[in-house]
Amino acid sequence: MTMTSLTRSGLSRRSLLAMLGAAPAAAALSGLLPAGSARAAGALNIYSWPDYFSQEDLDAWTKKSGITPNIATYNANEVMFAKLNSPAGSGYDIVIPSSGWIQQLAAKGLLQELDHSKVDLSALDPSLLNRDYDPGNKYSIPKDWGLLGVVYDPDVVGEIKTWQDFFDAGKKDGVSGKIRMTKSASETVGPALWIAGKDWNKATVEDIKGTADFLKDFAKHVRTFSGFDPAALASGEIVLAQANQSAARGALLQNPKLKWVVPGPKSEIWVDSYALAAKAPNLEEAYDFLNFFLSPEIQVKETEYLGYPAAIAGLKDKLSPDTKAKDMIFGGTDVNFENLTSYIVNPDTVDAYQDVQNQVQAAAGV
Amino acid sequence: MSFRLATIAQDGADGVRAAGPARRPRRRGRVSDHLFAAVPSLWLFIFFIAPLGFTVAYSFGHSSFGTVTLGFSLDNYATALSGFYAQSFLRTLQFAATGCALCLAVAYPTAYFIARQAGRARNLALILVLVPYFTSFLIRVMSWQILLARSGPIETVLRALHLTDAPLDIMDTQTAVFIGMVYAYLPIAIVPLVIVLQRIPQSLVEAARDLGASPWRTFWHVVLPLSRPGIATTVLLTGVPMLGELVIPSLLGGERGVLIGQAISSQYLNSQNYSLGSAMAVLVLLAVAIIVALLARLTRGFAEAA
């Protein structure tokens, strides 16, 4: 935009100056406000998904420790990885990668091993510990977990039990053009691999590229790859959507006739985990924060705020009885955890996954 | 994002005038002259040219998951020019051309109205169009998500007026994307047009009318040809940034279709393939430079420097 063109077009110098005066004034004022209280004695820098802690619990920790944590946010593991793998990644203490990224972050030397004498994991659910993506929890502590499932309107879509049902239903009139899929390459390609009886962590580049034609053909039925919007399902704009159980719960609460399923033969469980950055400058504070947030009381509060189940053992019984749609926080009552698998990023196949995703999204365009 | 190009526009619109004032260069520069040239050059070299050099160097290297080995290979360029990405680029050109045309179509009558106002009214009319620039761009785009959604405000109003009973079906379509694009770039498209249109002497228009030309013929044969530099400038100002646009399609278009801006950031972020991303970026840079040079020639934007 051109301000001089304004003056030229005859705008008086005075009114222009009046408008201009505001900018420096606003900024100068902002300089007077406290710019983050991080430069106090103690500090803690967290790199997290947006809005991933309840403010109330953060305030409680601040009260206890005297430290207001700086929380920077990312919207994808890929972004977090790229950032940590660059000079912009130094200075973070706690990061919250999803399960699949922990190996690669560790392999790049971006995480440090946990000192298990400083943090107590004994109260956590044993089934979330010592998993294949991080044997012995060398680098990570589970924060909360989620499932890849499908939320749908049974009146329009019919019954869905498997991923094959998902792809078949999507082609129907009334469903086609009202589908939401994820932007995550593994969660797009994964279902196609599972239908073919393949393991997404062992699939070769050929296996992955082999799904492209099938998925591209399906892409024309897809409405959006953007973030999951519960309101769109409530209003009928979307009738069939890939989602995690917490997002689905939001939609079910708005529109009770919707159904949620974790399709067979296989689906995903991801575990977002606390990890410590290799060069974390504030280790003491980081451990103190972790211990505080791993305490049963806070785990319960966080679960109720976020809608994702925290990692504490016996969590369901600890939640307040009037929690809405409580079972949905855990993905419903009939999930077979034997059939769930966690994606692990592999540098040899990551390009292939993303390539298919790009092609699918391109094919969905007009 | 878009307004940085606005200034090119202005040059275009005023190219002739810029050549006007007599220039009497002295042989010896004063200290201040050298300082004024050296300080910006140094700053821009450190924070712009040098970093750009890294991108060019990386584009010839080899990248594996976030680590780059320097070398000289054209493999990345071959990949960047092959099937899928070349298609994305063509699609992006088409996308920018459409967005640009729509913007021009909405902007021209608006600018014509503003240019025909007198004095204070004209300033006010122009300022009103520019005010939206002073609120956060992302919030405005997010508001479109609300406006266009089912059971959102627009649907509610349409239903209340009994204009439609069907649910609004616009979000995550091309229509929504182009509404967003026109919205974001409209003020910047209007400004150069106003500048040019207001300089067309009213006497010319009246002369044409006196000679018996209908308003339409007057517009077609007098006003439109005279406003050509402004049109070219608007095309430049809106078209070039649209080539790199990625926020609006992803927020309003459901991320369907892959534009080159999205493809580049997906190479950098999702595939951690910095070399391929760099090669694609260098190619886009070259393409944009060519387009800008052509348009600048058209608008005589560089007249003053030559």
Add this chain to the structure above:
Amino acid sequence: MSAPGVASAGQRAGRAALAVWYVLVLLFLFMPIATSIAYAFNEGSLNRQTAAFTGWTVRWFAAAWANVTLRNAVVTSLTVSFWAALISVVIGSALGFALVRHPSRRVRLFLTGLTYVLLIVPETVVGVSLLLFYAVTGLPLGMATLVAGITPLAISVTALIVRAGVVTLDRRIEEAAADLGANRRQTLWFVVLPHLLPAVLAGALMSYVFAFDNLVISSFLTTPQINTLPVYLYGSLQYGPSPAVYAAAASVLVLTILLVGLAGLFYRLALRRGARSPA
């Protein structure tokens, strides 16, 4: 055929159509802004913004204030924009002056080329390049590196605006000042700068707006302490933003309008006083 100044029915219809069009365009431009303010008061559902208006509340303003991350992002954005505008206006004005007045034509051509290249480089490229550059040079990232990264584009915008001002500047005024015994520094400060002030301030404002809205470059250069509002907003879109971010945006908007009004008032007062005092 009509006499000059007398509008035919067709012309009147044409004018009316243009006026209607203009009003529609204004409606189009202001609708999202009105929406963003109204929805700062929307109840929403499960802490998320909804398209359907679910009820009035003012609690999001309190929530926005209590959200330290969001509040810091706003303050960081304001601070970054201030410094970016300040640096850009100083360097950009110098560049704009040199673009017209440097004695060597070759230098002028070089500077012009540099200024245009700045404008056409896609922002993703700028962001990644800077990140690579900071990685290799080992510069620690922070407020300064983010500001420095945003400035090049803002500098070129400022330079082109100021150049347009310099082009119309009459050299004879400077010569007269020199004849009256002013040295070069005095001439620039007391004669040239006041003439260029509108252009310089316009450059500052545009740099400020550009820095405040910048998403792409910033998203590469933010650090734990330095997180800007657009980066926060964009991140929050993945799972639906909280109405609190609308409340924050509405507050910033109101603050800006208040400051613009105040600045305008002071300027008018200063101008009136200036007019009364003997020159």
